[in-house]
Amino acid sequence: MKKILLISLFVGGSLLTSSCEDNLFQEPQTSKVLNNFLRNETESEEYVNAVYANLQNNGLYGLYLIAFSEIQSDNTYDEVPANDDGNYGQLDQFSTIPNNAIVTAVWTQSYQAIQKANTVLNRIGNITYATDATRQARIGEMKFIRALLYFNLVRLYGDVPLVTQETTDPNAYFGQGRTSSTQVYDQIKKDLTEAIGVLPATSSQPGRVVKTAAQALLAKVHLTLKNYTDAQTLLQAVVSSGQHTLMTNPADVFSLSNENNKEIIFAVQFASGVNGNTEGSTMFQQYAPSGTVSGAKGHNLPTKSLYALYTSADKRKGTYLTATSAGTPWSKKLTQPSVITDGGSDVVVLRYADVLLMLADVQNELGNTSGAATNLNLIRTRAGLATTAAITQSDLRTAIDLERRFELVGEGHRWFDLLRSGNAVSVMNDWFKVNNVQITITNNNLLMPIPQGQVNTDPSIKQNPGY
Numbered sequence: 358m359k360k361i362l363l364i365s366l367f368v369g370g371s372l373l374t375s376s377c378e379d380n381l382f383q384e385p386q387t388s389k390v391l392n393n394f395l396r397n398e399t400e401s402e403e404y405v406n407a408v409y410a411n412l413q414n415n416g417l418y419g420l421y422l423i424a425f426s427e428i429q430s431d432n433t434y435d436e437v438p439a440n441d442d443g444n445y446g447q448l449d450q451f452s453t454i455p456n457n458a459i460v461t462a463v464w465t466q467s468y469q470a471i472q473k474a475n476t477v478l479n480r481i482g483n484i485t486y487a488t489d490a491t492r493q494a495r496i497g498e499m500k501f502i503r504a505l506l507y508f509n510l511v512r513l514y515g516d517v518p519l520v521t522q523e524t525t526d527p528n529a530y531f532g533q534g535r536t537s538s539t540q541v542y543d544q545i546k547k548d549l550t551e552a553i554g555v556l557p558a559t560s561s562q563p564g565r566v567v568k569t570a571a572q573a574l575l576a577k578v579h580l581t582l583k584n585y586t587d588a589q590t591l592l593q594a595v596v597s598s599g600q601h602t603l604m605t606n607p608a609d610v611f612s613l614s615n616e617n618n619k620e621i622i623f624a625v626q627f628a629s630g631v632n633g634n635t636e637g638s639t640m641f642q643q644y645a646p647s648g649t650v651s652g653a654k655g656h657n658l659p660t661k662s663l664y665a666l667y668t669s670a671d672k673r674k675g676t677y678l679t680a681t682s683a684g685t686p687w688s689k690k691l692t693q694p695s696v697i698t699d700g701g702s703d704v705v706v707l708r709y710a711d712v713l714l715m716l717a718d719v720q721n722e723l724g725n726t727s728g729a730a731t732n733l734n735l736i737r738t739r740a741g742l743a744t745t746a747a748i749t750q751s752d753l754r755t756a757i758d759l760e761r762r763f764e765l766v767g768e769g770h771r772w773f774d775l776l777r778s779g780n781a782v783s784v785m786n787d788w789f790k791v792n793n794v795q796i797t798i799t800n801n802n803l804l805m806p807i808p809q810g811q812v813n814t815d816p817s818i819k820q821n822p823g824y
């Protein structure tokens with residue numbers, strides 16, 4: 358599956374890319390070309406793989422989404438904020454403008470992938486498949502990916518246009534405006550619920566979406582919406598499935614020789630040395646401290662304050678994070694490639710450690726503090742630490758939050774965790790004060806600006822407050 362997903366597919370590349378990158382609703386160059394392509398199972402499978410391949414784009418899991426959801430938090434920072442036209446630096450310093458290239462790329466490329474998923478879902482029913490099970494699995498995969506992208510969009514931008522139908526007309530949704538977050542979340546839940554009903558428990562092709570991925574993602578949606586009972590049911594289903602387990606050693610989780618292991622529930626696939634070194638990730642180069650390797654950019658580095666919180670007994674210190682001789686922390690979850698822009702490390706979207714920590718979270722919120730401590734301790738024990746001393750609901754809430762930072766740093770969860778808890782403003786303002794950073798944020802900083810190009814081309818789409 359990794360090899361399949363890394364092919365630069367005819368249908369996944371320039372054929373479907375509009376010349377106007379700021380347009381939200383992008384169309385094929387001609388609908389006739391697309392209609393003549395999606396005619397049989399082979400072509401349908403190639404188009405499905407093209408949707409997966411879109412996840413590798415820089416505006417998605419190739420680079421920016423991870424930075425987006427870490428660098429605004431107390432987890433990471435930008436070493437040289439002025440580099441790369443200040444795009445990362447703006448996120449880090451809460452000075453983001455609507456023309457920010459990262460803001461625009463995440464928005465635009467998310468909708469490009471959504472459009473492709475919509476096309477598959479619209480047409481796959483009319484394509485003959487050798488087995489209906491395969492067809493149903495692909496339907497589930499596309500609904501999962503569409504839900505994942507909308508989940509990211511609604512958390513980052515708030516109300517966003519909701520598009521679930523295929524269109525070859527770039528003006529078909531012009532004037533629609535922004536759909537309420539409530540309606541967007543309803544669609545996300547609908548897609549994931551339907552995906553759970555048709556996805557297989559396992560796949561012979563690593564990288565494919567399976568049932569537990571949809572269950573875990575829907576649980577995260579319910580946790581975000583504070584539907585704790587629903588989240589608990591789904592998380593326990595993942596645990597009971599027997600499909601996943603924690604690796605014995607934290608070092609095994611992100612090893613290139615152990616990719617797609619039993620702890621990984623869903624990851625975006627990358628591989629180095631493929632197709633002239635063009636199919637790998639640039640993430641290592643972008644996220645390594647300046648001067649450590651040639652071309653390193655120093656974006657999205659772990660903060661020294663977070664690194665200092667790890668005790669010497671914690672196996673994740675030196676495994677998940679390390680530090681340069683000058684004391685600058687950086688991530689070891691990404692393996693250094695021989696060609697700096699051709700990294701082979703997959704980008705993990707969902708893994709079992711996150712499931713256990715989410716389960717601890719919902720159990721604690723539902724008053725089951727002993728169950729919460731048990732699941733929290735599974736993570737702590739694997740890290741070589743003593744069991745938690747937290748007993749009360751309040752103390753456990755704090756302990757789980759900290760453990761999520763230790764375990765999931767650099768994986769794109771921290772900013773969303775702060776938003777979910779409602780603590781983003783207070784936590785970040787306290788962090789700025791303690792670290793003598795002259796920044797103060799307000800609730801207006803909790804959502805990203807709508808890309809200026811989108812606002813300019815569609816008057817029905819209004820800008821978020823504060824931008």
